[in-house]
Amino acid sequence: MNKKGKVLMAMSGGIDSTVAALMLHKEGYEVVGITMKTWDYASSGGTKSNKETGCCNIDSFNDARAAAVEHGFPHYILDIRDEFGDFVIDNFVEEYLAGRTPNPCVMCNTHIKWRALLKRADALGCDFIATGHYAQIHQHNNGRYFIRKGIDETKDQSYVLWGLQQDLLSRTLLPLGTYHKTAIRQMAHDFGYPELAKKNESYEICFVPDNDYRGFLKRRVEGLEERVDGGNFVDTKGNILGKHKGYPFYTIGQRKGLDIALGKPAFVTAIDPDTNTVVLGEEEDLKGSEMKVAKINWIKYDGISDGMEVLTKIRYKDKGALSNLFATPNGVSVRFYEDVKGIAPGQSAVFYEGDDVIGGGIIQRVEQHLG
Template structure:
């Protein structure tokens, strides 16, 4: 038995999870590596080579690395759970006129559950991933906070993790910068891996064409939604569109309509198949409702709390007051926020700490 016990590490074959696994092994943990197969690329309908964390190449890379370092490795097939939950939700959200966050759903509802279940079977006390984030216990709560490297921080995608999951989760890379991790990989003999570019695509949409994916996934979708109206907020018809699910709030490019000035998608109305367009300034709003809360630093918010609230992954955040009303959060921003998209994640920060998060329900003006 190792001096620090057994830990289950999610290994994707990429830079971050490789350094995580090798680092923990060198620290004295008995590392068990696990790679999850979430999606069958042959069924994606894409001609593009497999990419991302769940491709066959990545799985083989993870196994090779594990064997080299004497790490027991296994592959876990979670395609059924992934398809039933993440992909069905992805499709349902677009059909409902929202913009989904599949990676958040996958992390919080599929991968962590699968990791903890297997950790129990293998008598692993902890699980570890290569996310750039930190977790600590404070006032009997497990608190996720930003990773040291602000440019690579991934706390935004972890807002949905339960307290029970965080109790057994470790983020070894949270205290390092990406440049340091790349150097560690080079020192470990993985120079090629250190130079490898990162993929930001959704794993089951490898060509980044979500519209094509929806068309292949939903029989008769194009025929059902094509020919709806582009309209202004006042209801003036501007032209025809290709179907409301194929647009997202804030979109400017690819509208295929010439109006003499740049126009943006302001709202999507699935019930009428209308897409509302307007000028850039019309995208700005002062408030929103957030549903499906998962609270982190505090179990609940009893009075208005000043936070920095992010409405998308790369959003630097905006100062806002949040007021909890049951399972919903009312958010009042101190300044205008552009392109608040229903379906995306909203995450509330107090300093570097994640107070909680949820799904954007709707935006409003004050």
């Protein structure tokens, strides 16, 4: 066995995972490449279903395989469409139908992608699994493994990895966490793949390649449009303002595409699926001071002490806000030092101690709005 160990490298065919694989290969690991097929674009029915979208298409599969073959390590294609669809897509649809805003990338990482990789790593006799995420994994002196932000703040992906459990973290390598994207682009050139540095990156949900989640829901749920059309827009006091196209087609904080004229900017501040009601208010009405978070996964520590101060991020590109955590029977209550705008049930709340992720969970509800 190679003295560095054997690693199963998830390769999408893009610049990040390709460079990560070649880095590990150069460092002396025995690399096995694997590309996961999660979804058939043609079956999505979207307007970009046959275009390059960054992963899960034949061109990306071929790019990943070509890099592996050229550098002398094996490559496999892993079909996880059944595993992916049953959980990630069903959860995506169910959350919108419950009036919440899901984050399918977090769900995929937490419940599907890493578990699928580890299962195949064990079957292939691999010591580690690796991905091209911009984050770091360290081991605390308490023995627990935890995630640390990638040093490139513009690319940091620690937010989407909060759900990984200890058995996964202990066997995961993230080669790109200590590099900036500019350095990775240069490495692509140095490895002889200048075209990778020019390849478009995908920021879309992989199974919604045209970025139209509303269209996806309509195609996925038979009769949805007719079922939810014609609900009421109401103001924060319950006064009817007009009709909307159906509560699943709106998200907290949304301003554009409301198709209603009120003479002033209006924002979606709440969604009630039971009554098919969408509440519109002013930007100030989006602010909240406390929220409940459930489905917690603690990483750096095995729990918290009441009142622990953390920086809480409520969305991927959020800068975070100082807060205190308090244990509840079903998770934690997060109390912010200052009002936070746009807290959306269904999204992830991730708790940081400096650059270290101590844990995260799913936002359940906002407890208090301050005017």
